[in-house]
Amino acid sequence: MINVPSTVKIAFRALRVNKMRSALTMLGIIIGVAAVVTMLAIGSGASKMIEEQISSIGSNLLMIVPGSTSAGGMRMGSGSQPTLTIWDAEAILKECPSVLDVAPVISGTCQIVYGNQNWSTGVFGTTPNMLNVRDWPLASGRPFRDQDVRSSTKVCLLGKTVIDNLFGSIDPVGKIVRIKKVPFTVIGVLEPKGQSLMGQDNDDIVYVPVSTAQKKLFGTLFPGMIRLIMVKAKSLDALAKAEVEVTDLLRQRHHIVHKQEDDFSVRNLTQMFQIAENSMKIFSLLLGSIASVSLLVGGIGIMNIMLVSVTERTREIGIRMAVGAKTWDIRLQFLIEALILSLIGGSVGIAIGVSGATVLSAMAGWPTIVSPLSIILAFGFSGMVGIFFGFYPAYKASLLNPIEALRYE
Amino acid sequence: MELIELKEINKVYKIGDIGVHALNNVSLIIKKGEFVAIIGPSGSGKSTFMNVIGCLDQPTTGRYLLEGTDIGSLSRDKLAEIRNKKIGFVFQGFNLLSRATSLENVELPMLYNGFSAKERRQRALPALEAVGLKGREKHHPNQLSGGEQQRVAIARALVNNSSIILADEPTGNLDTKTSKEIMELFVKLNTESNITIILVTHELDIAAYSRRIIKFSDGFVVSDEVKKSMEHGAR
Ligand SMILES: Nc1ncnc2c1ncn2[C@@H]1O[C@H](COP(=O)(O)OP(=O)(O)OP(=O)(O)O)[C@@H](O)[C@H]1O
Ligand SMILES: [Mg+2]
Numbered sequence: 286m287i288n289v290p291s292t293v294k295i296a297f298r299a300l301r302v303n304k305m306r307s308a309l310t311m312l313g314i315i316i317g318v319a320a321v322v323t324m325l326a327i328g329s330g331a332s333k334m335i336e337e338q339i340s341s342i343g344s345n346l347l348m349i350v351p352g353s354t355s356a357g358g359m360r361m362g363s364g365s366q367p368t369l370t371i372w373d374a375e376a377i378l379k380e381c382p383s384v385l386d387v388a389p390v391i392s393g394t395c396q397i398v399y400g401n402q403n404w405s406t407g408v409f410g411t412t413p414n415m416l417n418v419r420d421w422p423l424a425s426g427r428p429f430r431d432q433d434v435r436s437s438t439k440v441c442l443l444g445k446t447v448i449d450n451l452f453g454s455i456d457p458v459g460k461i462v463r464i465k466k467v468p469f470t471v472i473g474v475l476e477p478k479g480q481s482l483m484g485q486d487n488d489d490i491v492y493v494p495v496s497t498a499q500k501k502l503f504g505t506l507f508p509g510m511i512r513l514i515m516v517k518a519k520s521l522d523a524l525a526k527a528e529v530e531v532t533d534l535l536r537q538r539h540h541i542v543h544k545q546e547d548d549f550s551v552r553n554l555t556q557m558f559q560i561a562e563n564s565m566k567i568f569s570l571l572l573g574s575i576a577s578v579s580l581l582v583g584g585i586g587i588m589n590i591m592l593v594s595v596t597e598r599t600r601e602i603g604i605r606m607a608v609g610a611k612t613w614d615i616r617l618q619f620l621i622e623a624l625i626l627s628l629i630g631g632s633v634g635i636a637i638g639v640s641g642a643t644v645l646s647a648m649a650g651w652p653t654i655v656s657p658l659s660i661i662l663a664f665g666f667s668g669m670v671g672i673f674f675g676f677y678p679a680y681k682a683s684l685l686n687p688i689e690a691l692r693y694e
Numbered sequence: 695m696e697l698i699e700l701k702e703i704n705k706v707y708k709i710g711d712i713g714v715h716a717l718n719n720v721s722l723i724i725k726k727g728e729f730v731a732i733i734g735p736s737g738s739g740k741s742t743f744m745n746v747i748g749c750l751d752q753p754t755t756g757r758y759l760l761e762g763t764d765i766g767s768l769s770r771d772k773l774a775e776i777r778n779k780k781i782g783f784v785f786q787g788f789n790l791l792s793r794a795t796s797l798e799n800v801e802l803p804m805l806y807n808g809f810s811a812k813e814r815r816q817r818a819l820p821a822l823e824a825v826g827l828k829g830r831e832k833h834h835p836n837q838l839s840g841g842e843q844q845r846v847a848i849a850r851a852l853v854n855n856s857s858i859i860l861a862d863e864p865t866g867n868l869d870t871k872t873s874k875e876i877m878e879l880f881v882k883l884n885t886e887s888n889i890t891i892i893l894v895t896h897e898l899d900i901a902a903y904s905r906r907i908i909k910f911s912d913g914f915v916v917s918d919e920v921k922k923s924m925e926h927g928a929r
Contacts, residue, residue: 288805298793604789607750608803608850609778611771687750691789 296622313583314630320576322638325659330652331565343419347516370509383527388415390513398463399451410498426458426473437496441469444488445477584674591678603690615683623675631667695762698724703756716742718913731901734910782851784861788843790835797831821849841872861893
């Protein structure tokens with residue numbers, strides 16, 4: 286039969302008397318909870334990013350681009366032209382056992398016109414394999430076939446953003462669009478993938494047969510030239526093996542001798558995400574240790590202040606005991622006070638943590654997600670700190686001898 | 695069944711190897727509705743006696759029956775409940791909560807027996823009025839005179855319909871005129887509401903308000919006199 290509302294009121298009054306002291310006591314909790322919230326926001330942002338990257342680009346991918354990379358970044362292989370061809374792509378598919386599928390890409394930004402609407406977007410010349418490599422189904426229509434690549438037909442697949450901008454609500458399948466003034470028939474519509482966390486629009490895209498792109502849209506310095514080869518390994522475990530196989534094969538095909546540098550570079554997309562994920566995780570871990578230390582310090586601070594408060598209010602405790610306060614009445618009074626301290630600190634910490642996450646994603650470009658669960662978790666955690674560290678002072682108060690407490694000066 | 699029955703109560707404080715006998719073989723009965731004054735020199739055990747009958751302290755040996763209940767067998771919380779329901783304390787130093795208003799101070803005992811905020815208010819207001827403090831509900835102790843503070847303490851002691859008021863030198867900090875007013879309030883409560891009043895005092899003219907005077911010396915009860923006349927001496 287403990288009177289909670291009145292006890293809460295009493296606690297607030299006691300805390301108001303020492304505003305500055307109460308505020309300083311909360312500081313540790315504030316910092317700790319802010320760090321927890323930011324940490325969780327970065328953590329879930331990181332895993333969401335990985336998930337999204339994989340679903341938007343495709344899983345188990347290698348990207349092969351012309352030119353070598355060295356410590357200074359990208360630079361061209363000595364004296365040679367960038368030399369990736371569609372035949373390299375075909376050879377990889379044929380000869381590398383760990384590779385599931387391969388798609389070559391030649392790309393550029395082009396103006397597309399339908400009726401009086403026009404839209405500028407990335408046009409990608411590729412093979413039918415691309416949809417498999419990127420795990421990308423069609424929403425309607427048909428994909429282009431090997432036949433389309435062989436005979437350089439002028440057909441294209443459109444992403445949702447392009448359709449929205451050119452067609453509105455009209456069904457685009459079968460319609461003719463002009464890409465760089467060349468008429469193409471729309472044969473299919475790509476399933477929308479949506480915006481990535483990094484803010485790029487996956488659906489702002491046009492696919493055309495690679496041969497058509499080479500001949501009609503971009504032109505080539507040498508026959509079969511492409512910009513990029515996307516390679517899909519058979520599994521995540523096969524990825525590293527595929528990387529070795531592809532490198533060996535291309536060195537052999539490009540006649541690169543023993544000590545010479547590659548004239549191409551293989552990027553392991555999954556690895557790149559993992560590196561990004563790792564740096565985010567390390568930062569999370571750092572925040573996590575800051576959080577635990579400051580929560581501990583904050584908790585001890587609360588305990589300290591509550592002990593002081595119990596001593597200062599010994600006489601008050603004696604009066605309450607004399608008029609009938611029981612053990613748990615006294616305990617609860619001080620526990621609630623500690624709880625209020627820690628929960629206010631927790632709320633302020635949550636507010637700071639949420640804005641910290643926002644600032645961080647703006648400054649470092651890291652996607653952060655503040656989930657309701659993490660807020661509940663942080664709030665609950667600060668409450669637990671309050672109860673844990675408030676218990677001893679409350680316990681001590683409840684064991685005071687009423688006569689001695691009444692006599693206390 | 696008597697209201698208060700003490701049987702060979704001893705209270706010994708041990709300080710190092712020396713035992714201080716604050717109470718020595720105290721046996722007595724106090725009936726409902728009595729008005730008792732406790733007198734005696736400083737250090738004679740008066741406050742210790744009050745603490746024992748107020749269930750704030752336990753005797754070292756001996757039995758204390760309050761309305762037939764043996765207090766010695768009760769837990770801390772049970773004692774708190776008895777203090778809450780049956781006993782009201784009035785102290786020399788008032789012992790009010792300084793951060794609370796007089797109304798809140800009077801409501802305090804009811805905080806611990808499950809009354810709602812509304813019920814607390816409904817009972818505290820008349821209690822304050824009964825001690826003549828209507829209009830002082832929102833005052834804090836430091837905005838009240840000593841006499842007024844002691845009235846708040848008396849209202850607090852009354853508010854739970856306690857049948858016993860224990861007052862340890864209630865007028866010790868008050869001037870003669872105010873002391874007289876407080877004593878008259880006690881007399882009124884005693885005669886009109888049949889509340890048992892036990893008070894400790896150093897002053898004989900305060901003791902004269904009572905109908906029975908118990909004198910302590912070195913922890914012994916050295917005299918226990920009931921006045922023949924029902925008249926109160928100082929009136
Ligand atoms: N907590 C304690 N520890 C040790 N000795 C105590 C304690 N409380 C009281 N005493 C001793 O017990 C004796 C009785 O004390 P008590 O307070 O009952 O006296 P009193 O009659 O109320 O005196 P006063 O008139 O000065 O208030 C004293 O000798 C005192 O020193
Ligand atoms: Mg005394």
